[in-house]
Amino acid sequence: MSTQICRECNLSCARVKRSLAIFIVLVFTAWSPSIPCSYAASKNVDTLAREIFFDELEMQKINSHLHLEAATPSFKRSRRTWLWDISNGVTTESGLVSAAAIFWDHSEDKTTYQLQRKVENGLFINQIKSVRKHNRVSGSTVAGTLYPQIVGQAIGGSGAAFELGCDLSRSARIRANNLDEASVFEKMLVLNKHSDALLNELQRTESSSKEELKLLLDMKMEILQEFIRLEGQSGDLLAGQYIEDSVSLIRNTVGLVGNSINAKAVISDQKKLNGVGNILNCIAASMITMRPVITNVGASIVKRRNKRRARRYFPELDKWGGDDLNSDLMQLSNTEHKDESFNKRLLLYNEQLEQFAEYQALAKTEQASSKLIALRMYRESIYGPAKVSQSIMGMIVGFQNGDNATRDNRLAAAGNTTYMTGQAFNIIELTRERIVDERDHADLVRAQMLPADRIRRHLKNIEHLKSEVALNR
Numbered sequence: 001m002s003t004q005i006c007r008e009c010n011l012s013c014a015r016v017k018r019s020l021a022i023f024i025v026l027v028f029t030a031w032s033p034s035i036p037c038s039y040a041a042s043k044n045v046d047t048l049a050r051e052i053f054f055d056e057l058e059m060q061k062i063n064s065h066l067h068l069e070a071a072t073p074s075f076k077r078s079r080r081t082w083l084w085d086i087s088n089g090v091t092t093e094s095g096l097v098s099a100a101a102i103f104w105d106h107s108e109d110k111t112t113y114q115l116q117r118k119v120e121n122g123l124f125i126n127q128i129k130s131v132r133k134h135n136r137v138s139g140s141t142v143a144g145t146l147y148p149q150i151v152g153q154a155i156g157g158s159g160a161a162f163e164l165g166c167d168l169s170r171s172a173r174i175r176a177n178n179l180d181e182a183s184v185f186e187k188m189l190v191l192n193k194h195s196d197a198l199l200n201e202l203q204r205t206e207s208s209s210k211e212e213l214k215l216l217l218d219m220k221m222e223i224l225q226e227f228i229r230l231e232g233q234s235g236d237l238l239a240g241q242y243i244e245d246s247v248s249l250i251r252n253t254v255g256l257v258g259n260s261i262n263a264k265a266v267i268s269d270q271k272k273l274n275g276v277g278n279i280l281n282c283i284a285a286s287m288i289t290m291r292p293v294i295t296n297v298g299a300s301i302v303k304r305r306n307k308r309r310a311r312r313y314f315p316e317l318d319k320w321g322g323d324d325l326n327s328d329l330m331q332l333s334n335t336e337h338k339d340e341s342f343n344k345r346l347l348l349y350n351e352q353l354e355q356f357a358e359y360q361a362l363a364k365t366e367q368a369s370s371k372l373i374a375l376r377m378y379r380e381s382i383y384g385p386a387k388v389s390q391s392i393m394g395m396i397v398g399f400q401n402g403d404n405a406t407r408d409n410r411l412a413a414a415g416n417t418t419y420m421t422g423q424a425f426n427i428i429e430l431t432r433e434r435i436v437d438e439r440d441h442a443d444l445v446r447a448q449m450l451p452a453d454r455i456r457r458h459l460k461n462i463e464h465l466k467s468e469v470a471l472n473r
Contacts, residue, residue, distance in 0.1 A: 045209075046341040048202040052216050053348065054469045055195040059223045060355075061462050062187055063230055068455045070174050070234035073373075075441060075450075077166065077241075082434050084159025085380070088152040088252070089427045095148035096420040102145065103413035106135040109406050134405035139266040146263045150256055157252035163245045171238065181231070181306070185313055188227060192314065195220055211332040215349060218323045222356060225317065228310040229363065235306035236370070240299035244377075247291050255284035262394070275398020282391035289384030292377035325353050348468055355461055362454050379429055386422025390415035 109132040118125055174180050178187070199217060202208050258280030265274035311317060329349055393415030397408045444450045 045202065045205055045207055046345070048198055048205065048208075049212060049216065049345055050469050052195050052198045052202065052220075053345070053352075054466065055191050055198070056216070056220050056223055056352075057462050057466050057469070059188060059191050059195075059220070059227070061459065061466075062184055062191075063223060063226050064455055064459045064462065065177070066179050066184055066227075066230050066234065068452060068459075069177060069179050070170075071230045071237060072451050072455065073237060073369075075437075077163065078437065081159065081163060082430060084156055084163075086427065086430050086434075088156035088159075089423055089430060091148045091152035091155065093420065093423045093427060095145045095152075096416050096423060098148075099142070099145035100413060100416040100420050102137055102141060103409045103416060106137050106409045107406065107413050108135060109133060110135040134403075135409060136405040137409060139269055142266040143263040146259050146266075150259045150263070153252045153256040153259065157249055157256060160245045160249035160252060163241070164249060167238070167241050167245060181309075184227075184231075185310070188224075189313060192220070192224070209332065209335055211328070211335055212345075214323075215325070215328040215332050218320075218325055218328055219349075219352060219356075221317060221320045221322075222325065224314050225322075226359060226363075228307050228314070228317070231310045232303040232307035233366070233370075236299045236303035239302035240295050243298045244291065244295045247287055247294055251284040251287035251291070254280050254287070258284060265398075271398050273398075275395050278391045278394030278398055281394065282388060285384055285387035285391050287384075288381055288387060291384070292374070292381050295377060296374050325356060329353055348465060351461070351465060355458060358454065358458065362451060366451065376433060380426065380433075382429075383419070383422030383426040386419045390419035393418075 171180075175183075178184070199213065199220075202216075203213055258277045261277030261280065262274055265271070265277055329346075332349070333346055393411045397411050441450075444453075
């Protein structure tokens with residue numbers, strides 16, 4: 001009997017304890033319903049903000065790869081093109097110097113003296129009579145001055161063909177790395193759409209900060225602006241190289257054929273054929289003169305087309321007037337609601353803004369470099385009109401009537417001297433540019449401030465930020 005009473009008492013106590021526990025939980029929940037809800041909301045804002053930031057880092061990573069592979073000039077290429085140009089220039093100059101010397105030496109009629117004997121009053125009288133005749137230069141001698149020029153044009157044409165192959169190889173590598181126009185647009189559009197959806201979701205979250213929302217949106221817009229700039233820059237660079245190498249290949253080929261015809265013409269003494277050869281030389285010279293205009297205008301057209309096309313894919317940029325990201329970050333850091341996750345995000349945003357400052361500094365450096373390259377191309381083509389003058393003189397010699405070798409030599413001497421002077425300036429300018437470029441390149445290597453070095457550091461920092469974001473997602 002006593003055992004049964006004790007069992008009933010224990011049962012009763014257990015029921016009381018369980019009821020009391022349920023009551024306490026209910027009371028606690030009713031008294032403080034905001035605690036778990038607030039915690040869940042805070043976690044949701046942190047997760048959304050980090051996911052948006054992660055997408056922006058992915059977009060930034062695409063920009064950096066595009067920058068490195070398609071929008072950065074190759075220093076090795078500039079060395080190679082200098083080698084083709086200087087070899088072409090020096091060999092051509094040697095032929096021009098020889099030609100100018102020979103033609104000037106034969107620019108006056110040749111005087112010969114003849115002994116004449118006649119009989120006057122039954123006596124033999126010897127007289128020396130001077131005879132002036134045209135000072136002809138042998139065809140093989142003239143051809144000897146053309147051969148170095150043909151060799152120079154063969155070097156220039158072969159170099160241009162090699163560089164065209166390198167251009168095609170670079171384009172293939174860009175496609176293989178999915179950095180061609182279609183691939184990068186597809187990836188950027190997907191990431192942009194996803195980040196927009198997350199931004200809209202964050203905006204609907206009650207505990208979200210409008211300051212943080214604005215900063216995230218402005219950072220995304222800044223990345224898209226950078227993408228459009230790089231698309232234009234890559235188009236400018238690649239199109240400019242293709243045009244420049246194609247023009248160089250064509251004009252060297254045309255010039256080589258023209259000088260080959262000239263060599264055959266002087267050996268076989270066919271003046272009209274010499275005139276035809278000089279027509280081809282004039283075409284080649286005109287292409288030298290117009291090369292900077294054709295290259296720069298063509299590259300500029302492609303650059304603008306790429307930028308317009310990219311901007312059409314992101315119409316939101318037209319409504320975005322641009323903002324000061326540092327001001328956005330300052331306003332965000334002054335908000336009242338702060339917790340541990342907010343402070344961590346703030347540090348990440350600060351690092352990102354430091355990245356943006358570095359991007360802008362590099363962009364200014366590249367824009368200045370691009371202007372210098374365009375200006376250089378005009379300086380490197382100054383000798384073009386000198387070659388045009390020589391070719392016109394050659395056409396006059398070839399097509400004019402009469403057979404006056406001395407007169408022809410004077411015209412040829414003037415034409416070759418003009419071209420020789422222009423080519424000498426070209427060689428001096430190419431040498432000066434190479435010295436400056438090598439000096440500047442060495443300084444940047446020592447400081448680890450080459451564009452490629454800076455972009456690789458950007459990529460390393462992006463991966464660091466991505467890992468920091470992922471650790472707390």
